[in-house]
Amino acid sequence: MALIVQKYGGTSVGSIERIQAVAAKVKAVQDSGDQIVVVVSAMSGETNRLVSLAKEIDYCPAPREMDVLLSTGEQVTIALLCMALHKMGCEARSFTGGQVQILTDNAHSKARIRGIEGIRVNADLQAGCVVVVAGFQGVDDQGNITTLGRGGSDTTAVAMAAALKADECQIFTDVNGVYTTDPRIEPKARKLDRITFEEMLEMASLGSKVLQIRAVEFAGKYNVPLRVLSSFEPGEGTLITFEDEGMEEAKISGIAFNRDEAKLTILGVPDQPGVAYSILGPVSNANIEVDMIIQNIAEDDTTDFTFTVHRNDYPKTLEILTETSGILGAREVIGDDSIVKVSLVGVGMRSHSGIASTMFEALAKEGINIRMISTSEIKISVVVDEKYLELGVRALHEAFALDEEPQ
Amino acid sequence: MALIVQKYGGTSVGSIERIQAVAAKVKAVQDSGDQIVVVVSAMSGETNRLVSLAKEIDYCPAPREMDVLLSTGEQVTIALLCMALHKMGCEARSFTGGQVQILTDNAHSKARIRGIEGIRVNADLQAGCVVVVAGFQGVDDQGNITTLGRGGSDTTAVAMAAALKADECQIFTDVNGVYTTDPRIEPKARKLDRITFEEMLEMASLGSKVLQIRAVEFAGKYNVPLRVLSSFEPGEGTLITFEDEGMEEAKISGIAFNRDEAKLTILGVPDQPGVAYSILGPVSNANIEVDMIIQNIAEDDTTDFTFTVHRNDYPKTLEILTETSGILGAREVIGDDSIVKVSLVGVGMRSHSGIASTMFEALAKEGINIRMISTSEIKISVVVDEKYLELGVRALHEAFALDEEPQ
Numbered sequence: 001m002a003l004i005v006q007k008y009g010g011t012s013v014g015s016i017e018r019i020q021a022v023a024a025k026v027k028a029v030q031d032s033g034d035q036i037v038v039v040v041s042a043m044s045g046e047t048n049r050l051v052s053l054a055k056e057i058d059y060c061p062a063p064r065e066m067d068v069l070l071s072t073g074e075q076v077t078i079a080l081l082c083m084a085l086h087k088m089g090c091e092a093r094s095f096t097g098g099q100v101q102i103l104t105d106n107a108h109s110k111a112r113i114r115g116i117e118g119i120r121v122n123a124d125l126q127a128g129c130v131v132v133v134a135g136f137q138g139v140d141d142q143g144n145i146t147t148l149g150r151g152g153s154d155t156t157a158v159a160m161a162a163a164l165k166a167d168e169c170q171i172f173t174d175v176n177g178v179y180t181t182d183p184r185i186e187p188k189a190r191k192l193d194r195i196t197f198e199e200m201l202e203m204a205s206l207g208s209k210v211l212q213i214r215a216v217e218f219a220g221k222y223n224v225p226l227r228v229l230s231s232f233e234p235g236e237g238t239l240i241t242f243e244d245e246g247m248e249e250a251k252i253s254g255i256a257f258n259r260d261e262a263k264l265t266i267l268g269v270p271d272q273p274g275v276a277y278s279i280l281g282p283v284s285n286a287n288i289e290v291d292m293i294i295q296n297i298a299e300d301d302t303t304d305f306t307f308t309v310h311r312n313d314y315p316k317t318l319e320i321l322t323e324t325s326g327i328l329g330a331r332e333v334i335g336d337d338s339i340v341k342v343s344l345v346g347v348g349m350r351s352h353s354g355i356a357s358t359m360f361e362a363l364a365k366e367g368i369n370i371r372m373i374s375t376s377e378i379k380i381s382v383v384v385d386e387k388y389l390e391l392g393v394r395a396l397h398e399a400f401a402l403d404e405e406p407q
Numbered sequence: 408m409a410l411i412v413q414k415y416g417g418t419s420v421g422s423i424e425r426i427q428a429v430a431a432k433v434k435a436v437q438d439s440g441d442q443i444v445v446v447v448s449a450m451s452g453e454t455n456r457l458v459s460l461a462k463e464i465d466y467c468p469a470p471r472e473m474d475v476l477l478s479t480g481e482q483v484t485i486a487l488l489c490m491a492l493h494k495m496g497c498e499a500r501s502f503t504g505g506q507v508q509i510l511t512d513n514a515h516s517k518a519r520i521r522g523i524e525g526i527r528v529n530a531d532l533q534a535g536c537v538v539v540v541a542g543f544q545g546v547d548d549q550g551n552i553t554t555l556g557r558g559g560s561d562t563t564a565v566a567m568a569a570a571l572k573a574d575e576c577q578i579f580t581d582v583n584g585v586y587t588t589d590p591r592i593e594p595k596a597r598k599l600d601r602i603t604f605e606e607m608l609e610m611a612s613l614g615s616k617v618l619q620i621r622a623v624e625f626a627g628k629y630n631v632p633l634r635v636l637s638s639f640e641p642g643e644g645t646l647i648t649f650e651d652e653g654m655e656e657a658k659i660s661g662i663a664f665n666r667d668e669a670k671l672t673i674l675g676v677p678d679q680p681g682v683a684y685s686i687l688g689p690v691s692n693a694n695i696e697v698d699m700i701i702q703n704i705a706e707d708d709t710t711d712f713t714f715t716v717h718r719n720d721y722p723k724t725l726e727i728l729t730e731t732s733g734i735l736g737a738r739e740v741i742g743d744d745s746i747v748k749v750s751l752v753g754v755g756m757r758s759h760s761g762i763a764s765t766m767f768e769a770l771a772k773e774g775i776n777i778r779m780i781s782t783s784e785i786k787i788s789v790v791v792d793e794k795y796l797e798l799g800v801r802a803l804h805e806a807f808a809l810d811e812e813p814q
Contacts, residue, residue, distance in 0.1 A: 016463045054490055056423045061490040068501050069486035072479035079476035083468040094475050099550055143506055
């Protein structure tokens with residue numbers, strides 16, 4: 001007998017008919033003799049409806065009250081799903097985040113989970129009852145309702161799985177797994193049967209938004225096997241797990257990309273200790289997140305310093321950097337907000353040489369100029385002109401034969 | 408500085424504009440230097456919307472899950488009201504029934520309040536914050552969400568007022584107070600400035616549905632002065648309180664009535680100990696509530712036994728009674744489902760004689776035949792043919808000069 005945690009997102013529970021379909025899937029697990037915990041989001045559209053009500057009153061409502069408001073969305077779903085399960089003759093009990101004791105910090109609208117008290121839920125599971133938990137929400141140590149931010153239901157599911165030492169945490173979405181790259185760009189993209197947590201983190205943060213990053217981190221930290229599946233199509237989805245002997249022997253698992261990048265360079269900065277902090281400190285103070293960072297030594301004891309930010313932050317960052325440039329006595333500030341980042345991701349990189357040169361060769365063959373390069377243990381990212389995104393992704397997909405099952 | 412508890416029902420918070428209007432009223436109290444706790448219902452229409460969702464799944468959903476579902480209605484309102492108060496520069500914090508620790512028994516959908524832990528709310532009030540509480544809901548000792556049943560928000564408000572020893576509990580509704588009788592029947596009906604708890608209980612249970620009976624009982628038990636006011640019109644409403652020297656010297660406070668009655672009589676039952684139980688036991692076992700009960704000794708050691716039930720229960724009761732009649736060897740069962748009950752209510756009755764004869768005289772003058780009579784310390788009820796309801800109410804209203812302010 002296994003203990004399974006399943007999570008269904010807003011689209012999967014977007015109507016009474018879909019809630020009934022979810023109930024049927026849950027009942028099948030229960031009937032097979034496994035124990036099951038189900039985490040659900042608000043019905044699609046419901047969160048937007050609630051946000052609209054709030055915005056009619058105040059464009060910027062207090063986060064504490066916003067959390068009280070939004071958390072009702074999932075509470076509606078848990079009750080309806082239990083009713084649908086009962087109707088099928090399946091014992092089920094619903095729990096809000098507060099009831100199941102998903103303890104968070106008090107950062108309203110983006111709270112982080114601190115711990116879960118699983119004891120009560122355990123008793124219900126032992127009694128043969130399906131446990132249905134409201135995703136996305138918790139309580140702080142004062143009993144205030146908190147929410148985990150958009151996509152937080154994934155994190156709730158992983159946290160429940162961790163607390164209950166579940167055998168698998170299954171995230172049902174509207175895609176049927178993790179692909180080697182976005183099929184809308186490369187139709188030959190292939191669904192992966194398995195991927196490691198580290199690869200998944202790189203894929204997610206680089207733009208393949210299948211799962212919330214925090215959920216993947218959480219799963220990796222607490223050793224929870226995570227599976228992404230489709231709510232609407234049959235299939236085994238993609239298992240996200242630790243490296244083991246059964247892993248595919250692929251050098252590369254996939255190609256991620258990020259369209260919304262902009263790059264800025266400060267040229268001819270006098271090279272002295274603390275220069276990186278002098279440049280990035282003011283950017284960070286303006287709450288702008290910096291992605292890639294590259295520093296080259298130039299001639300004559302000066303350095304060139306380049307970094308990327310989200311495209312929306314480009315104008316503000318340019319302004320800050322220009323001011324910094326004056327203070328530091330740099331030569332020039334230049335920038336470009338029509339660039340994209342393309343990344344090869346794969347744990348196989350660690351033990352295989354020649355990946356980078358194959359990558360650069362494939363791009364060169366297509367005449368794609370590489371503007372920046374950054375590497376980590378399991379990924380190589382390049383920045384290229386926006387217009388080369390599709391071409392670059394397809395060239396790399398072919399160069400690494402990602403459409404073929406690994407041997 | 409006074410501590411005021413205000414309660415606003417679903418119609419009063421039925422739209423964003425109305426919520427903003429409630430916020431303005433609440434802020435006025437706060438600005439005057441008083442402390443204030445506000446209890447709110449779900450926005451009108453919201454509870455029905457949620458019920459419809461549930462009914463799509465199961466016509467008879469589990470009460471526990473129904474409570475989880477319905478309690479979201481008030482939770483939405485508390486968040487929106489706090490946002491509206493913030494927008495007006497008024498500090499406010501929302502609390503669900505569970506957060507404020509409204510402890511109930513576990514009778515889902517009709518739970519009864521056991522106690523309230525007021526400490527946390529006290530701290531917020533001390534800090535000058537408006538406390539906004541979700542009506543209608545609580546938690547049992549297992550932390551399950553419970554609801555108090557329709558109209559339960561009144562009870563929540565009274566319970567909060569009792570726990571906090573509030574100076575007054577103000578119930579805002581769509582009527583501007585308690586009237587001597589229903590103004591739709593007698594246009595000369597006069598609003599009462601004051602009424603006692605006992606009178607209010609008789610008025611409410613007899614059909615003048617201004618306040619939930621349980622709320623009035625609760626207020627009486629915990630000595631909470633209760634005031635009924637209109638959300639939409641200015642005015643002092645009606646204060647429901649204990650008898651004191653300042654009370655109006657009225658003999659009669661009002662005339663209540665109940666349209667939905669039916670009466671049944673079992674004739675010629677052999678008069679022996681336990682006969683009342685033999686007759687009413689099977690009725691009660693069928694969950695049928697009995698209202699008036701009258702037993703007359705007939706001739707020849709038999710008795711006639713008459714009682715009234717809700718008109719909807721008439722066919723079932725007739726069936727049960729016919730069976731009982733056979734068992735007891737009674738002569739006959741007769742019934743009438745086109746009767747109404749009209750009641751005079753007033754604590755003044757206790758110290759004034761001749762009330763009953765004035766009543767019977769007034770009805771006789773109009774040719775209204777009295778079918779049953781029942782009396783208590785502060786009320787006299789008569790059962791008459793349905794067609795005499797309006798005529799009877801107006802005749803009594805005039806006979807006791809209820810349209811005139813008492814001297």
